[in-house]
Amino acid sequence: MSEEKIPLAGVIGSPIAHSKSPQLHTHWLRTYDLPGHYIPMDVNTEDLEHVLRTLPKLGFVGANVTIPHKERALEIADLITDRATLIGAANTLIFRPDGKIHADNTDGYGFITNLKQSAPDWDPKAGPAAVLGAGGAARAVITSLLDAGVPEILLSNRTKVRAEALRSDFGKRLVIYDWVQAGNMFEDAATVVNTTSLGMIGKTPLRVPLDGLRKGTLVTDLVYAPLKTNFLAEAENRGCVIVAGLGMLLHQAVPGFERWFGLRPDVDSATRAAALR
Numbered sequence: 284m285s286e287e288k289i290p291l292a293g294v295i296g297s298p299i300a301h302s303k304s305p306q307l308h309t310h311w312l313r314t315y316d317l318p319g320h321y322i323p324m325d326v327n328t329e330d331l332e333h334v335l336r337t338l339p340k341l342g343f344v345g346a347n348v349t350i351p352h353k354e355r356a357l358e359i360a361d362l363i364t365d366r367a368t369l370i371g372a373a374n375t376l377i378f379r380p381d382g383k384i385h386a387d388n389t390d391g392y393g394f395i396t397n398l399k400q401s402a403p404d405w406d407p408k409a410g411p412a413a414v415l416g417a418g419g420a421a422r423a424v425i426t427s428l429l430d431a432g433v434p435e436i437l438l439s440n441r442t443k444v445r446a447e448a449l450r451s452d453f454g455k456r457l458v459i460y461d462w463v464q465a466g467n468m469f470e471d472a473a474t475v476v477n478t479t480s481l482g483m484i485g486k487t488p489l490r491v492p493l494d495g496l497r498k499g500t501l502v503t504d505l506v507y508a509p510l511k512t513n514f515l516a517e518a519e520n521r522g523c524v525i526v527a528g529l530g531m532l533l534h535q536a537v538p539g540f541e542r543w544f545g546l547r548p549d550v551d552s553a554t555r556a557a558a559l560r
Contacts, residue, residue: 291338293324305321328351335376347374354419364386370419375542389537416479438457500524507529
């Protein structure tokens with residue numbers, strides 16, 4: 284009698300020890316009593332292609348990729364979803380039975396789903412969105428905001444040339460502000476997003492004046508360590524609706540888990556507790 288192979292998946296990055304993905308996916312595997320394992324893998328950039336081509340032979344059905352491999356994984360993949368192409372990075376890989384690597388990006392999905400779950404009254408069409416940062420996360424956020432119906436993106440980044448590179452990709456719906464003027468974006472914004480690592484534990488604080496924030500504006504931060512950043516705490520004091528970043532991490536994991544293990548998991552209070560353990 285032949286036993287079914289136990290499906291394997293994992294997360295690839297460098298460093299990777301800090302990742303919450305293993306405890307998140309392991310929680311779902313145990314909750315739904317599914318066969319499978321999910322492990323962290325610290326892989327150097329020069330080894331990435333060899334590792335990705337080898338993993339399917341070891342029984343892996345897919346993997347998440349994180350910093351610094353998201354762009355390189357897209358180059359290695361044989362098939363790429365439209366949203367991964369638009370964002371210019373992959374975070375979710377599916378290893379197909381024919382040996383091909385299928386790359387997707389679920390960051391934008393995770394971001395928007397977190398907003399809709401945490402702030403059900405949020406209306407993307409209510410006005411422009413002000414976005415801080417112009418890295419890979421910003422690309423995913425901007426793509427998903429425009430898809431959701433946000434009319435205009437006000438964008439500021441410490442290095443202006445990176446913000447201008449995004450405008451060349453997304454066009455006239457992006458308006459660029461100098462970093463020293465970033466606070467001015469908030470006066471007209473219905474949605475405000477920090478996609479930078481500023482304010483994260485161990486990083487430089489986010490020092491952008493928040494005087495322009497209006498009561499009722501939705502403010503969210505992709506940083507989830509600490510869970511409530513100083514940026515969110517200050518916005519809350521000003522009467523804004525705040526959404527913490529942990530939910531994006533949880534929701535972006537859902538499509539990959541479903542593809543690899545065959546069941547769509549719920550993001551509930553037990554899931555959040557498992558990620559915070």
